Amino acid sequence: MITLVVTACPAGLRGDLTKWLLEISPGVFVGNVSARVRDSLWERTVGLCKDGRALMIFNAPNEQGYDYRVHLHSWEPVDMDGLTLMKRPNAREDYQRARTGWSKARVYRRAIRR
Template identity: 55%
Template sequence: MTVIVLSACPVGLRGDLTRWFLEIAPGVFVGHVSARVRERVWIRVKAFAKSGRAIMVYPAANEQHLAFEVHQPDWAPVDCDGLKLIMRPKGTEDATFAGPPKKNWSKASRFHKARKFSG
């Protein structure tokens, strides 16, 4: 199964991809195509995407059992000991990756906890 995700691409490209794939959500296309069709479709995607972004994921005979292609990526694909990974650029830390939240207890909460353990 091949999956193509488009972001900020012309509407005409989305219409063109519906010839070979099903659009299951806005900009998300899935389908079973041969390797030759997949390569030709990716050439069309790169030609028509212009400044938009596109990602294509497809099955491959490797350790990950998949491969992917990217066009105009924000995050860069890198090879790490034979595994293809995505490297996030510096300065894009999310709250989900910032570690556990800091605990700023209120005075009432601290007083209640102190009373609870003081006996």
């Protein structure tokens, strides 16, 4: 059993995935396919997705009972003592990285005050 979630991907990819999987909501596909077909669908999804995001969850013979793959996602899988967990990005770090300096308006107002 697999679940494949695509975001901001071309409509052609969604149409292609419906050949093998059932689309239960826009961009959410569910199905029961072999590992060979699953890997082929993932390669095709990554190839056609371009700037969009993709996340696939599937059954696996491990302690969790499932595994997942991500493509261009802000959350990234991290292995913690044999368990694969999703690491969420820290909102504060993203905000601090986004601010590279003062805005042009702030610099202009400050120059006028001096």
